[in-house]
Amino acid sequence: MKVRQDAWSEEDDLLLAETVLRHIREGGTQLKAFDEVGDALNRTSAACGFRWNAVVRDKYEDAIKLAKRHRKERKRQMAQEAKPLSYSKPLQSVYQPTPSTPSRQPIADYMNEEKEITMQDVIQFLQQMNGKGHQESLLKQENEALKLEKQELAQKVEFLEDELKKIREEHKTIEEDYQSIIQIMNRARRMALLDEETDDRNAPAFRMDKNGNLEKIAK
Known part of the structure; x- marks a missing residue:
């Protein structure tokens, strides 16, 4: 085999x-x-x-x-070698086509071509x-x-687009949380400054007399 x-x-x-x-x-x-x-x-x-x-x-x-x-x-x-010689003269001398009679040679060639298949x-x-x-x-x-x-x-592109959309949403959420924290910190800072100013206004004032003693100044 x-x-x-x-x-x-x-x-x-x-x-x-x-x-x-x-x-x-x-x-x-x-x-x-x-x-x-x-x-x-x-x-x-x-x-x-x-x-x-x-x-x-x-x-x-x-x-x-x-x-x-x-x-x-x-x-x-x-x-040609196997063709029998039955005529004393060539076939061409026996049959000569006239001008009104078409030659049969093309037909013979056509038949020979057909036999080649x-x-x-x-x-x-x-x-x-x-x-x-x-x-x-x-x-x-x-x-x-x-x-x-x-x-x-196409499936990979669709998956990556979904992932990109999720990342953008998460980034947006983080940005919003960050802005909220900044606002809270600013508000706390302002409240602390107000408290300090209030304490300063309520604190007692003192002055020194000519003898070097401190005396409270009434507000």
Whole structure:
């Protein structure tokens, strides 16, 4: 059972690319290429396919086009070699299109192009769609995580606003108590000064006579 979990190296990616390109040139399927690479690297075919579509494929776009062109030319060459020679003259000499009759060559080219759509192309298209679906799933998960983080931040802001409101109310209460204490202290100070002035007015007055004796002065 293939359970390999280590990271892909540059040599692994190169082996995957060379194998897939070889299968494309020779008319094989990418699934066979993934199986071959999986056996060589002790990985599953699905892991090789995912690595190809998600990471490696974009680096070899030009090489893929060249391999497909080579496969197309190879198929045409094989078809020409297998074609029986039943005419002594070329087909072009037997049928010559007139100006009023359109040439059938574009139709033949179109049919050849249609034959290029193979099961491999269908599988490759489905794998690409699967890769896009995986990316959309990752984006959706990331959006959900951002929404949760936003909700948590909103709750924290609301909590801090409540704490700030409580602190302001406590500060206002302390300020009011402080002003009340100041008023009480000022009132007590004024009352003490009045008491001292009253005591001074009620205290007896004395004066010294010419002999040096003190005598009380009547008020």
